[in-house]
Amino acid sequence: MNLLQATRDVQAKVHALLSGTGHLERDEAAALAGRLREVIEAHNYRYYVLDAPLITDAEYDVLLQALRRLEARFPGLQTPDSPTQRVGGAPLDRFEKVRHPVPMLSLQNAFDFDELRAWYERCRRGLKAALGVEAPPAVTAELKIDGVAVALTYEAGRLVVGATRGNGVEGENVTENVRTIRAIPLRIPVAGGTTADVPARLEVRGEIYIRKSDFEKLNARLAAAGEKTFANPRNAAAGSLRQLDPRVTATRPLSFFAYAVGPVEGTVPPAQYELLAWLRGLGFPTNPHAARFTDLDALLAFCERWAHARDALDYEIDGIVVKVDDFAYQEALGAISNAPRWAVAYKFPAREATTRLLDIVVNVGRTGVIKPEAVLEPVLIGGVTVSQATLHNEEYVLSRDIRIGDVVVVKRAGDVIPQVVRPVVEARTGSERPWRMPERCPACGNPLERLPDEADYYCVASDCPAQFIRLVEHYAGRDAMDIEGLGAKLAVLLVEQGLLHTLADLYTLTLAQLLALEGFAEKRARNLLAAIEASKHRPLSRLVFGLGIRHVGKTVAELLVAHFASLDALAGADVETLEAIEGIGEKIARSVVDWFRVEDNRVLVTRLREVGVNTRRLPGEAPPAPGESPVAGKTFVLTGTLPSLSRKEAEERIKRAGGKVAGSVSKKTDYVVAGESPGSKYDRARALGVEIIDEARLLALLGDADGPPAR
Numbered sequence: 001m002n003l004l005q006a007t008r009d010v011q012a013k014v015h016a017l018l019s020g021t022g023h024l025e026r027d028e029a030a031a032l033a034g035r036l037r038e039v040i041e042a043h044n045y046r047y048y049v050l051d052a053p054l055i056t057d058a059e060y061d062v063l064l065q066a067l068r069r070l071e072a073r074f075p076g077l078q079t080p081d082s083p084t085q086r087v088g089g090a091p092l093d094r095f096e097k098v099r100h101p102v103p104m105l106s107l108q109n110a111f112d113f114d115e116l117r118a119w120y121e122r123c124r125r126g127l128k129a130a131l132g133v134e135a136p137p138a139v140t141a142e143l144k145i146d147g148v149a150v151a152l153t154y155e156a157g158r159l160v161v162g163a164t165r166g167n168g169v170e171g172e173n174v175t176e177n178v179r180t181i182r183a184i185p186l187r188i189p190v191a192g193g194t195t196a197d198v199p200a201r202l203e204v205r206g207e208i209y210i211r212k213s214d215f216e217k218l219n220a221r222l223a224a225a226g227e228k229t230f231a232n233p234r235n236a237a238a239g240s241l242r243q244l245d246p247r248v249t250a251t252r253p254l255s256f257f258a259y260a261v262g263p264v265e266g267t268v269p270p271a272q273y274e275l276l277a278w279l280r281g282l283g284f285p286t287n288p289h290a291a292r293f294t295d296l297d298a299l300l301a302f303c304e305r306w307a308h309a310r311d312a313l314d315y316e317i318d319g320i321v322v323k324v325d326d327f328a329y330q331e332a333l334g335a336i337s338n339a340p341r342w343a344v345a346y347k348f349p350a351r352e353a354t355t356r357l358l359d360i361v362v363n364v365g366r367t368g369v370i371k372p373e374a375v376l377e378p379v380l381i382g383g384v385t386v387s388q389a390t391l392h393n394e395e396y397v398l399s400r401d402i403r404i405g406d407v408v409v410v411k412r413a414g415d416v417i418p419q420v421v422r423p424v425v426e427a428r429t430g431s432e433r434p435w436r437m438p439e440r441c442p443a444c445g446n447p448l449e450r451l452p453d454e455a456d457y458y459c460v461a462s463d464c465p466a467q468f469i470r471l472v473e474h475y476a477g478r479d480a481m482d483i484e485g486l487g488a489k490l491a492v493l494l495v496e497q498g499l500l501h502t503l504a505d506l507y508t509l510t511l512a513q514l515l516a517l518e519g520f521a522e523k524r525a526r527n528l529l530a531a532i533e534a535s536k537h538r539p540l541s542r543l544v545f546g547l548g549i550r551h552v553g554k555t556v557a558e559l560l561v562a563h564f565a566s567l568d569a570l571a572g573a574d575v576e577t578l579e580a581i582e583g584i585g586e587k588i589a590r591s592v593v594d595w596f597r598v599e600d601n602r603v604l605v606t607r608l609r610e611v612g613v614n615t616r617r618l619p620g621e622a623p624p625a626p627g628e629s630p631v632a633g634k635t636f637v638l639t640g641t642l643p644s645l646s647r648k649e650a651e652e653r654i655k656r657a658g659g660k661v662a663g664s665v666s667k668k669t670d671y672v673v674a675g676e677s678p679g680s681k682y683d684r685a686r687a688l689g690v691e692i693i694d695e696a697r698l699l700a701l702l703g704d705a706d707g708p709p710a711r
């Protein structure tokens with residue numbers, strides 16, 4: 001019987017039982033509990049290991065709740081490895097020490113490609129000398145997960161001990177905490193897995209970690225409860241795993257990837273790459289991005305790719321672990337002191353550095369939002385000089401006790417604006433000064449306001465020049481009205497020279513006015529006027545986004561335009577109507593209504609229309625009714641480089657046709673659109689049997705009616 005059928009089956013039995021229509025004998029209850037456990041485990045496996053859930057979280061909870069009730073009604077039914085036993089047992093006074101029968105080694109590091117090449121060369125020579133191997137050995141490369149290493153011991157398929165790595169020789173017994181982690185099987189092989197033969201005794205090693213998204217949520221929850229927040233996901237994972245009260249650990253969103261085995265009584269596959277698949281078959285989540293190479297250049301390309309792509313992952317990695325694949329080769333190479341010769345960690349360039357916080361200034365954004373910003377002593381981070389960093393908001397600064405004059409840790413992650421992570425409290429001299437949010441807007445001097453449930457302060461003055469300059473910049477931005485040549489500097493100049501008082505003034509600028517400005521010759525002035533003129537014909541969603549209404553980003557603007565065919569129609573909408581739109585909450589709805597209530601804004605809308613700016617939905621801007629396009633309602637995942645469409649264009653066109661674009665492949669994906677050098681999404685699509693199409697097929701699905709790609 002397939003899983004979904006089995007699920008429906010137990011759901012029906014459970015329903016009959018819980019609604020009181022079924023009478024249950026003990027034997028039947030025992031059988032039902034057994035079935036429930038299997039079904040729950042199998043869904044767990046699909047969720048954590050295959051990342052392809054078949055049922056919703058709510059349905060899963062109903063099953064779990066039913067099992068709980070059943071176990072409560074017939075006390076003898078409960079087993080230690082029942083999925084109900086993940087709630088956390090009694091608190092401990094301290095953790096007991098556990099000696100690792102086989103030490104958990106650490107890794108030698110390679111900080112650049114030369115060192116990585118040198119490591120590989122050493123392995124080659126070593127294997128030649130020891131075993132006479134001529135061919136370059138295969139290696140398995142895995143993402144180096146930034147979490148906490150643990151060893152999980154299974155006896156007769158049951159989890160008996162979970163221990164931290166500790167110093168490698170001795171760790172702490174955190175079994176009760178480990179049992180609360182749903183990604184870690186309590187019993188193997190799990191129902192739904194594919195590996196049947198379980199060694200009598202097996203130690204599985206891997207990393208407990210916290211996803212970045214879960215980390216944000218956890219910190220928000222802790223902050224709201226007035227508790228201490230964690231500095232990063234790794235600290236959060238370590239801190240959560242080392243709670244003396246397992247019930248606390250049970251509330252923490254811990255995840256797990258298995259990547260090795262310790263001592264085994266029984267057989268395991270002969271090489272690392274196969275080992276990972278074998279572990280997955282037993283029921284352990286393994287990272288999906290592992291790859292095997294025999295070509296050194298391909299390995300280096302893999303490392304290079306992940307050094308850039310790491311920010312796109314929802315968990316932190318700090319390098320790539322490269323392991324000689326064949327276990328017999330590993331054995332022959334052996335270890336030096338506390339690290340094996342057969343493995344190396346290629347470390348990504350550091351992206352954190354310490355420097356002095358010289359000052360904290362506040363900036364006024366286009367919506368009037370006030371953001372504290374750090375002025376730093378310039379410091380080189382990952383090849384880029386950083387002298388400014390964001391401090392997010394008042395609460396961010398105060399909760400971390402960041403003071404002017406502090407030595408601070410600054411982090412630069414990918415394209416993201418650098419941020420101050422924390423102060424180095426140990427480096428304080430006593431001359432550091434606490435900072436306070438100014439009471440007045442630095443640009444216009446009006447008092448700042450903080451809305452009841454928002455973290456940010458705002459300058460609400462309608463005539464604040466700083467706000468207006470930012471608004472002009474935003475309005476002219478690429479995702480809004482796309483006025484080429486109108487950037488931050490020119491926005492300042494136009495406003496300061498008194499040429500712009502409202503956005504509509506852009507459209508009455510004259511050649512003579514521009515020529516009078518510094519740095520303007522005829523050509524530049526004419527180009528700018530042409531660009532402003534061209535902006536009159538943009539799609540309505542870009543105008544709605546460009547107006548700078550608080551909480552109305554690009555996606556929300558598109559959503560609004562899908563429901564309102566003109567700016568006037570939107571202006572007339574009330575909070576209830578707006579809130580009824582899926583994806584629009586009360587906060588956004590209020591913000592929109594408030595914006596159109598302001599007299600100046602209403603005048604602006606009228607003037608924009610009068611000067612000829614498009615205020616109506618363009619044909620093709622609204623999604624077609626479901627069923628109109630073969631793309632409507634379908635979920636797409638894009639991978640690789642497409643021959644003619646950019647990623648953004650493809651996404652926009654799919655969305656315009658009523659389709660959805662997801663970031664990862666699951667059973668729910670309808671099509672994977674693959675271009676050149678597709679990534680792991682391609683493999684996953686193949687594994688799951690999801691239809692893979694090329695750009696030509698996508699364009700055909702989108703239909704000719706859609707016209708040429710939007711620029």
Ligand code: IVH
Pocket residue numbers: 105106107142143144145146147148149165207259260321340343345
């Ligand atoms: S293998 C002897 N594989 O890195 C090999 N380790 O510096 C031992 N780590 O303590 C580890 N991801 O916490 C291995 N895919 C991976 C890993 C990994 C993260 C951590 C682990 C270990 C540390 C070594």
